[in-house]
Amino acid sequence: MIKRRITQTISLLLLHSSWGPELKWFCNPVLSCHSCVLSWFACPIGVYIHYSGYHLFPFIALGTVLLLGIVFGKLFCGWVCPFGFLQDMLHKIPTRKLTLPKWTNHIKYLVLVFLVFLIPFFLGEETMYSFCRICPASALQVTLPNLFSSGSLVLSLATLVKLAVLVVVLLAVIFSRRAFCKVLCPIGAILAPLNLLSFWKVKLPTDNCVSCDKCDEICPSTVSPSSRIAKGVASNRSLDCMVCHDCRTVCPQKDK
Amino acid sequence: MIKKPDNRKIIAVAVLIVALALLLAGSIRTHKVYESDTEEFGLLTFYRINEYQMVVDATFHGVAREDGRLYSTYDRSQPRGKSACPT
Numbered sequence: 001m002i003k004r005r006i007t008q009t010i011s012l013l014l015l016h017s018s019w020g021p022e023l024k025w026f027c028n029p030v031l032s033c034h035s036c037v038l039s040w041f042a043c044p045i046g047v048y049i050h051y052s053g054y055h056l057f058p059f060i061a062l063g064t065v066l067l068l069g070i071v072f073g074k075l076f077c078g079w080v081c082p083f084g085f086l087q088d089m090l091h092k093i094p095t096r097k098l099t100l101p102k103w104t105n106h107i108k109y110l111v112l113v114f115l116v117f118l119i120p121f122f123l124g125e126e127t128m129y130s131f132c133r134i135c136p137a138s139a140l141q142v143t144l145p146n147l148f149s150s151g152s153l154v155l156s157l158a159t160l161v162k163l164a165v166l167v168v169v170l171l172a173v174i175f176s177r178r179a180f181c182k183v184l185c186p187i188g189a190i191l192a193p194l195n196l197l198s199f200w201k202v203k204l205p206t207d208n209c210v211s212c213d214k215c216d217e218i219c220p221s222t223v224s225p226s227s228r229i230a231k232g233v234a235s236n237r238s239l240d241c242m243v244c245h246d247c248r249t250v251c252p253q254k255d256k
Numbered sequence: 257m258i259k260k261p262d263n264r265k266i267i268a269v270a271v272l273i274v275a276l277a278l279l280l281a282g283s284i285r286t287h288k289v290y291e292s293d294t295e296e297f298g299l300l301t302f303y304r305i306n307e308y309q310m311v312v313d314a315t316f317h318g319v320a321r322e323d324g325r326l327y328s329t330y331d332r333s334q335p336r337g338k339s340a341c342p343t
Binding site: 027055124 | 264274276278285287308309310315320
């Protein structure tokens with residue numbers, strides 16, 4: 001887990017440092033605002049929204065995400081995504097913790113289809129109803145800094161909505177771990193099916209599992225890795241697993 | 257849920273091939289982006305940009321679509337620094 005935190009910290013710093021290169025042709029499959037001048041890479045969601053508005057097929061943007069997804073699954077979600085890191089840290093605030101109903105995990109697919117592809121296709125890339133207009137990462141990286149630098153207290157309706165979504169998301173993740181990832185993240189929606197197929201495997205000792213359920217207790221995505229281990233299947237073969245490897249870290253049998 | 261590992265690996269390799277094919281297709285693809293407000297001999301001038309440049313333009317609204325054509329929102333003849341946030 002410490003390795004993951006170090007990787008997340010380095011990722012947060014490197015991906016948002018203006019002293020780095022601008023490689024905006026590369027779509028890094030994490031939630032980091034595509035238009036932030038500090039970012040090294042592009043957010044694939046922002047690129048898909050614009051391409052939908054342009055009525056173009058995103059060959060490079062989609063090919064990149066598919067390539068990284070089929071190789072690594074949702075590893076980027078668990079180890080690289082800066083917004084995921086923020087959620088992990090906020091969840092450490094000591095409060096009562098809640099589990100969202102399973103059906104909420106399907107909302108992100110609707111977000112992907114409508115707010116990323118269909119609505120921008122029909123209404124244009126600058127439509128107020130695209131995902132970029134409610135993206136909490138964009139609210140943190142772009143909207144809030146712009147507000148502070150402008151010094152203006154007059155907020156448009158669009159800005160108010162964006163900030164409201166940010167507040168709701170940040171509150172939700174305090175109570176429910178990685179709530180945004182499970183419910184709303186469109187990048188997660190694209191990578192989720194690739195988790196079932198990816199070449200990356202979280203290797204756990206499926207043969208000598210003692211059913212201690214420590215993996216289930218530690219799992220931040222609450223996807224019950226023990227159920228797959230019992231079937232001899234890699235624990236990351238789940239739509240919502242973010243390949244954090246915490247299940248492997250706590251497994252008492254992994255070195256036997 | 258895919259149960260047989262053989263089927264999973266076959267589909268994974270197929271997705272990998274599709275991803276590589278998309279990247280290859282994107283690498284050779286170009287786009288016609290018109291300059292806005294400029295005409296020569298009654299014709300609109302345009303640039304041909306590659307897919308990588310289009311991805312970059314998509315990150316800061318460097319291109320806009322109007323009447324079925326793509327128009328540049330900035331002067332491409334001038335060197336461009338780091339893009340500003342449009343939102």
